[in-house]
Amino acid sequence: MTTLFVSDLHLDPARPEITRLFGDFLDGEARGADALYILGDLFEAWVGDDDPSQAGGFVAGKLRALADAGVPVFFQRGNRDFLVGPAYARRAGMRILPDPAVVVVGHEPVLLSHGDLLCTDDTAYQAFRAQTRDPAWQERFLAQPLEARLAFASQARAASVARQGELKQDGTMETITDVAAAAVEDMFLRYGVSMLIHGHTHRPATHALTVAGHARRRIVLGDWYQQGSVLRADDTGFHLAAL
Numbered sequence: 001m002t003t004l005f006v007s008d009l010h011l012d013p014a015r016p017e018i019t020r021l022f023g024d025f026l027d028g029e030a031r032g033a034d035a036l037y038i039l040g041d042l043f044e045a046w047v048g049d050d051d052p053s054q055a056g057g058f059v060a061g062k063l064r065a066l067a068d069a070g071v072p073v074f075f076q077r078g079n080r081d082f083l084v085g086p087a088y089a090r091r092a093g094m095r096i097l098p099d100p101a102v103v104v105v106g107h108e109p110v111l112l113s114h115g116d117l118l119c120t121d122d123t124a125y126q127a128f129r130a131q132t133r134d135p136a137w138q139e140r141f142l143a144q145p146l147e148a149r150l151a152f153a154s155q156a157r158a159a160s161v162a163r164q165g166e167l168k169q170d171g172t173m174e175t176i177t178d179v180a181a182a183a184v185e186d187m188f189l190r191y192g193v194s195m196l197i198h199g200h201t202h203r204p205a206t207h208a209l210t211v212a213g214h215a216r217r218r219i220v221l222g223d224w225y226q227q228g229s230v231l232r233a234d235d236t237g238f239h240l241a242a243l
Contacts, residue, residue: 001034003105005231007114007199008223010080011055012044018224019055025228025243026062033071039199039221040078040099040114045157047149048142049087060092067093076101078114078200079125082132083142102191105233111193115200115220118179118187124163177201184218185211195238197221197231204229204240 011019030036043055067073073094077084089096097103100113120126131137141149164177178201187196188211196218204222208215219238222229228243 001234002032003035003037003233004030004033005037005039005112005197005221005233006224006229007039007221008041008078008202008229009038010041010044010223010225011059013054014044015225018228019058021228021243022224023058023062025230026066029230030066030071031069035072035074036066037097037103037112038073038075038094039112039197040076040116041080041199041223042075042078042084043081045153046081046083047146047153048083049085049091050146051150056088060088063092063094074103076112076114079116079129083138100187100191102193105195106235108195109193110195110197111187111191113187113196113198115179115198118183118198119177119200120180120183121178122176178203184209188212188216195219199223206238206240 009018009022011022013019026036042059043053046053046056063073073092074097075084075089075092075094076097076099084096086096097112099117100111102109102111104110116125116129132141141152144152179198184196188194194214194216196216198218199221201220202223202225203220205220207218207220209218210216217238219231219240221231221240222242230241230243232239232241
C-alpha cells in the first residue's frame with residue numbers, strides 16, 4: 001500500500017484545470033492508497049465554511065467519495081486555509097490534524113507540518129500568523145458578513161504579492177521565505193523524529209541533514225500552480241514526483 005502526501009494545491013475557481021487535476025487524482029491513484037494527507041493550502045483562500053466556493057464544493061464531494069471508499073483523509077490547515085472548520089471537514093469526510101503532528105508511516109514516526117511555522121526569519125508573517133490563529137480574532141472575523149471576509153482575503157493576497165515584490169527587489173526573498181535552519185533543528189529535537197514532511201515554501205526537494213549527531217531527512221512538497229506534486233511512501237521508501 002502507498003501513503004500519499006500533497007500540499008499547496010491553492011485551488012481556486014480561477015484555475016479550474018488544477019481543480020480538475022486534483023479531482024482526477026482523487027478518483028484515480030488515491031483510491032488505491034492506504035491514506036491521503038493534505039498538508040495545508042488546499043485552497044487559495046478560505047474565509048469560513050459558509051463560503052460557497054465552486055472549488056470547495058467540488059473538492060468536498062470528491063474527498064467524501066474517497067473517504068467513503070475506505071481511504072482515510074487527513075488535513076492540516078495552511079496559511080491560506082487556516083479557517084477551514086469542522087463543518088467543512090465533516091462535509092469532505094476528512095479529519096483535521098494539529099500542526100505539527102506525528103504520524104506513523106509504515107513503522108516509522110514522521111512529523112508533518114504545513115511548514116509556515118518553520119519560516120521564523122519572516123517576522124512580519126509570524127506576527128500576522130499569531131494574530132490570525134487567535135480564537136478570539138477568528139470568532140470576530142467569522143462573525144462578519146461573507147462579503148467583508150472575502151474583501152479582507154483579497155486585500156491580504158494583494159498585500160502578500162506586493163511584499164514578495166519588495167523582498168525580491170532587496171534580494172532577501174530566498175532567505176526570508178524559506179525555512180530557518182534553527183527552526184528545523186528545534187523541530188527535530190522537540191519531537192524526536194528522523195523524518196519531517198512539509199510544504200508551504202514551494203521548493204520541492206529532499207534534504208539530508210545531521211541534527212544532534214543523528215541523520216535526519218526533510219522532504220518538501222511541491223505546489224500545484226502549474227502541475228501536480230505528490231509524495232508517495234511505500235515499502236521502497238519516499239518518492240517525490242510531479243503529476
